[in-house]
Amino acid sequence: MAENSREWHEETVKVDGTNLRVIKGGTGNPLLILHDELGFPGWLRWNSEVAKTRTLLIPLHPGYGATERAEWIMNIRDMAGFYARYLKEQKLAPIDVIGFSLGGWIAAEMAANNPSQFRKMVLVAPEGIRPPEGQGYIMDFFQVMAPQHFLATLNNPTEVPELKQMYGGQGPEAFELWEDARAQTARIAWQPFLFNPGLPHLLGVAAGLPTTLIWGREDRIVPLAAAHAYHQSIKGSTLKIFDNCGHRPEVEKSAQFVAEVQGFLA
Secondary structure, eight states, X not given: XXXXXXXXXXEEEEETTEEEEEEEEESSEEEEEEOOTTOOOXXXXXXXXXXXXXXXXXXXXXXXXXXXXXXXXXXXXXXXXXXXHHHHHTTOOSEEXXXXXXXXXXXXXXXXXXXGGEEEEEEESOOBSOOOTTSOOOOOGGGSOHHHHHHHTSSOGXXXXXXXXXXXXXXXXHHHHHHHHHHHHHHHHTTTTTBOTTHHHHGGGGTTSOEEEEEETTOSSSOHHHHHHHHHHSTTOEEEEESSOOSOHHHHTHHHHHHHHHHHHO
């Protein structure tokens, strides 16, 4: 994470006895960013653009490398409760949030429990809802090694300009952090695999919470069918589908992603 280090700094916040590491950068109203199941990929172009008008708060999830594991966190609902406490104790709620993949699932669980802690919510290809029967599955990425898992998140890796900047160039240090992250994901989201059967019903309380769902049409991690299931579960939400894009619209279609996010959060 050495690149663009002048744009951000790292701080530690105590939450229920856990030393939560938080990447912080930018200026303006706070914006909570919840990273995916491979961990924080680094401060990228989209972060720099959004940080021109917002203060980005990017906590590194407990058990995902930099932040110590909290033994009591046993599932995604627990993780959602942990972050609810973080927002309350730091006097941040209501706050805007962007959640990516597993981080999107965490945000969705937070909204299902207490939608008033958010002002606006952006979910980027979130896990958490199983695609309808016969319409695909969330990828079992534990069947492949971490580097293959990472590459599967991209529709065409050779066309991603920031590929070499992500996860510090995907060297040995990144591989170690990936394995920590995957171990924690398996611990808290293995059964059932990367979804909560009750979440579509629980999200009924989030009706009216301004929500934008962003998905890549070629997503191989969480299929597009899950996007429509989320869209139906959060009444009043908007679904944006990016063509020729996989699981990471923020880097594969960075300009389009930033435009959508800035327009929605304005």
